Amino acid sequence: AQSVTQLDSQVPVFEEAPVELRCNYSSSVSVYLFWYVQYPNQGLQLLLKYLSGSTLVKGINGFEAEFNKSQTSFHLRKPSVHISDTAEYFCAVSRTGGSYIPTFGRGTSLIVHP
Amino acid sequence: NAGVTQTPKFRVLKTGQSMTLLCAQDMNHEYMYWYRQDPGMGLRLIHYSVGEGTTAKGEVPDGYNVSRLKKQNFLLGLESAAPSQTSVYFCASSPGGFGYREVGELFFGEGSRLTVL
Numbered sequence: 001a002q003s004v005t006q007l008d009s010q011v012p013v014f015e016e017a018p019v020e021l022r023c024n025y026s027s028s029v030s031v032y033l034f035w036y037v038q039y040p041n042q043g044l045q046l047l048l049k050y051l052s053g054s055t056l057v058k059g060i061n062g063f064e065a066e067f068n069k070s071q072t073s074f075h076l077r078k079p080s081v082h083i084s085d086t087a088e089y090f091c092a093v094s095r096t097g098g099s100y101i102p103t104f105g106r107g108t109s110l111i112v113h114p
Numbered sequence: 115n116a117g118v119t120q121t122p123k124f125r126v127l128k129t130g131q132s133m134t135l136l137c138a139q140d141m142n143h144e145y146m147y148w149y150r151q152d153p154g155m156g157l158r159l160i161h162y163s164v165g166e167g168t169t170a171k172g173e174v175p176d177g178y179n180v181s182r183l184k185k186q187n188f189l190l191g192l193e194s195a196a197p198s199q200t201s202v203y204f205c206a207s208s209p210g211g212f213g214y215r216e217v218g219e220l221f222f223g224e225g226s227r228l229t230v231l
Contacts, residue, residue: 009154034219043118043204043222044157090156100145100210101172102220106156 002027002093006105014113015083021076021108023091030096033074035065038088038107047089050074061085086112116140120205120223127195127230135190135226137205145210146188147172147220148180150201157204163188164210195230202227 007022025031032051036044048059055067065076074091088109094102118139127133137146144165149157159172163182177199179191188207192199206220 006156036220041225043224044206044220045222046219049219100208101147101159101162103159104149104157106154 002103004105006108008108010109012111016080018079019081023074025093031093034092035076036090081112083112118223120226124227132193137188139207143207145208147206148190149204197230200230
């Protein structure tokens with residue numbers, strides 16, 4: 001079985017500052033990794049995903065994440081945040097074989113202050 | 115494009131009442147899921163389905179039942195609601211299977227907020 005740990009439940013940051021949201025996973029087999037974003041009162045939508053290839057993955061809205069197999073991490077970064085980035089962010093992992101059922105982390109609330 | 119549609123969006127129940135949440139997707143996806151979201155707990159998988167006529171238990175299945183009689187619909191039932199089932203419920207779907215570019219990517223509905231008094 002796989003598991004996901006999002007190390008910060010809440011990350012406050014000022015507008016235009018850089019941000020990193022941390023995600024670590026545990027799995028005995030190869031995995032796919034995902035970041036989802038949930039804006040207030042909405043469902044989740046995919047930000048980016050790592051399936052294979054380059055370990056640096058670029059997503060929507062200027063976000064990127066780097067897969068680090070040795071540290072079993074998939075941290076999400078943005079060099080300059082906007083007020084509109086205020087949302088809940090979820091890291092998820094699924095096995096590369098089988099049924100691909102993903103496991104989600106508990107989420108990190110990004111709060112961008114003016 | 116409708117994507118994943120959940121009905122109803124809001125519901126208040128009394129303890130012991132029953133209800134059904136309906137999820138419909140128009141993307142011809144094989145896999146469908148029901149999650150519940152509670153503060154500080156993230157998303158927890160209740161039940162899922164890997165194809166029409168199939169269902170399987172997730173992480174927190176107790177107190178819920180599901181059915182997938184048609185590929186596009188996935189129903190979540192509460193036979194006897196309890197206050198502990200107060201939550202926001204999300205349905206999702208995904209293409210599933212080997213070889214899809216969207217492997218593992220879930221498409222979510224907007225959620226159904228359920229309150230059990």
